[in-house]
Amino acid sequence: MNPLEHLGWPFFEPRHRDFALALDAWAQDTVRDVHSADVDAQCRQLVQQLGGAGWLRHAVAGTAHGGAVDVIDTRMLCLARETLARHNGLADFAFAMQGLGSGAISLAGTAEQKARWLPQVAAGQAICAFALSEPDAGSDVAAMQCSARVEGDQVVIDGEKTWISNGGIADFYVVFVRTGEAPGARGISACIVEAGTPGLEIAERIEVIAPHPLARLRFSNCRVPLSQRIGAAGEGFKVAMRTLDVFRTSVAAAALGFARRAMEEGLARAKSRPMFGQHLADFQLTQAKLAQMALTIDSAALLVYRAAWERDQGRVVTRQAAMAKLAATEGAQQVIDAAVQLFGGLGVVSGVPVERLYREIRSLRIYEGASEVQQLIIGRDLIKENP
Numbered sequence: 001m002n003p004l005e006h007l008g009w010p011f012f013e014p015r016h017r018d019f020a021l022a023l024d025a026w027a028q029d030t031v032r033d034v035h036s037a038d039v040d041a042q043c044r045q046l047v048q049q050l051g052g053a054g055w056l057r058h059a060v061a062g063t064a065h066g067g068a069v070d071v072i073d074t075r076m077l078c079l080a081r082e083t084l085a086r087h088n089g090l091a092d093f094a095f096a097m098q099g100l101g102s103g104a105i106s107l108a109g110t111a112e113q114k115a116r117w118l119p120q121v122a123a124g125q126a127i128c129a130f131a132l133s134e135p136d137a138g139s140d141v142a143a144m145q146c147s148a149r150v151e152g153d154q155v156v157i158d159g160e161k162t163w164i165s166n167g168g169i170a171d172f173y174v175v176f177v178r179t180g181e182a183p184g185a186r187g188i189s190a191c192i193v194e195a196g197t198p199g200l201e202i203a204e205r206i207e208v209i210a211p212h213p214l215a216r217l218r219f220s221n222c223r224v225p226l227s228q229r230i231g232a233a234g235e236g237f238k239v240a241m242r243t244l245d246v247f248r249t250s251v252a253a254a255a256l257g258f259a260r261r262a263m264e265e266g267l268a269r270a271k272s273r274p275m276f277g278q279h280l281a282d283f284q285l286t287q288a289k290l291a292q293m294a295l296t297i298d299s300a301a302l303l304v305y306r307a308a309w310e311r312d313q314g315r316v317v318t319r320q321a322a323m324a325k326l327a328a329t330e331g332a333q334q335v336i337d338a339a340v341q342l343f344g345g346l347g348v349v350s351g352v353p354v355e356r357l358y359r360e361i362r363s364l365r366i367y368e369g370a371s372e373v374q375q376l377i378i379g380r381d382l383i384k385e386n387p
């Protein structure tokens with residue numbers, strides 16, 4: 001199954017095809033299956049490599065600030081994540097976080113904030129993080145408690161954030177805090193907090209099944225200039241949702257990349273594994289498994305690039321993006337599980353590609369809106385559209 005075959009689909013323009021082919025060749029030569037025990041160091045290196053080669057320019061908006069385009073091209077973003085995830089999950093993570101971490105600045109930052117941070121993010125010289133979740137506010141983001149008050153020309157932050165990717169290695173954090181202009185979602189603001197600011201502490205590093213930098217942050221009387229607030233006071237929830245809106249389809253694309261790699265590995269194993277005088281691939285039960293894997297992948301790909309294409313036409317894609325994320329992440333889990341099964345005992349040996357994929361896919365069904373949240377979005381949208 002050619003993982004680049006879909007580039008011939010009408011969703012893409014020549015620039016998308018050129019981009020995906022070039023990134024695929026670069027990833028094959030530079031990052032394919034490169035892993036290190038020091039995940040922080042590897043992540044820093046990947047950000048530098050991705051920035052140095054120009055790929056991160058597609059994760060930020062604004063040609064005046066190092067971005068490839070003025071409005072993020074969703075198809076480019078998805079092709080980047082799909083391709084990188086197929087070669088190396090941590091490379092996809094490094095790319096995605098540069099976009100997600102700086103997304104609020106790209107979308108709602110002041111000219112000064114953009115000029116200060118975006119060129120460094122695009123060049124891979126500054127690492128960023130998106131700090132929204134809290135111990136008691138994950139799916140229910142509006143329940144957040146981490147608070148901030150304005151004192152003179154400063155914002156003073158107190159509270160905690162958790163599950164923060166790049167926590168501990170980021171140069172700056174975009175932090176969402178309760179500022180209390182109104183109850184719930186209307187009383188939240190966004191703020192840039194530089195690493196090393198007094199009062200910001202990495203309270204805990206969190207070890208997860210697919211290792212990447214992840215931490216709980218603690219803010220105690222942490223003071224930042226008011227000029228580091230992103231957007232107006234009370235507008236932070238909207239800024240967070242707009243950012244997630246851009247990146248949700250790209251999570252689906254990353255899942256698609258993981259699934260494609262599992263297919264590639266599973267197919268090669270089935271064709272080469274001698275069994276009962278034939279090969280594993282010669283049995284109809286194996287062929288049925290491969291057929292289901294291929295069907296799941298193509299269905300997910302169609303949903304991912306439908307959502308990306310529609311978004312690039314300027315349409316609202318709430319339902320389409322939710323469908324893409326739900327189908328691609330749940331489907332990738334099944335495809336990867338089937339690939340592990342094709343490998344037999346070898347499939348659960350630490351470090352073999354299908355074992356890594358088995359660990360890597362799991363959290364995509366939880367973050368940026370768990371599968372149940374995507375189901376609710378789709379259901380509610382259908383009801384709203386058909387009153």
Ligand SMILES: Cc1cc2nc3c(=O)[nH]c(=O)nc-3n(C[C@H](O)[C@H](O)[C@H](O)COP(=O)(O)OP(=O)(O)OC[C@H]3O[C@@H](n4cnc5c(N)ncnc54)[C@H](O)[C@@H]3O)c2cc1C
Nearest residue numbers: 130131132133138139140163164165363366367368370372
């Ligand atoms: C590896 C990883 C990286 C992350 N990176 C970041 C980051 O960089 N920045 C950040 O801010 N956050 C990050 N997160 C946090 C992530 O967004 C949250 O984990 C997610 O929003 C779920 O919140 P929670 O973990 O508190 O689970 P909960 O909100 O407690 O939800 C638990 C489960 O409840 C179910 N559920 C949720 N809503 C409903 C419903 N309405 N009806 C029925 N069931 C429901 C779902 O199955 C869900 O998995 C990351 C998480 C992980 C695992």
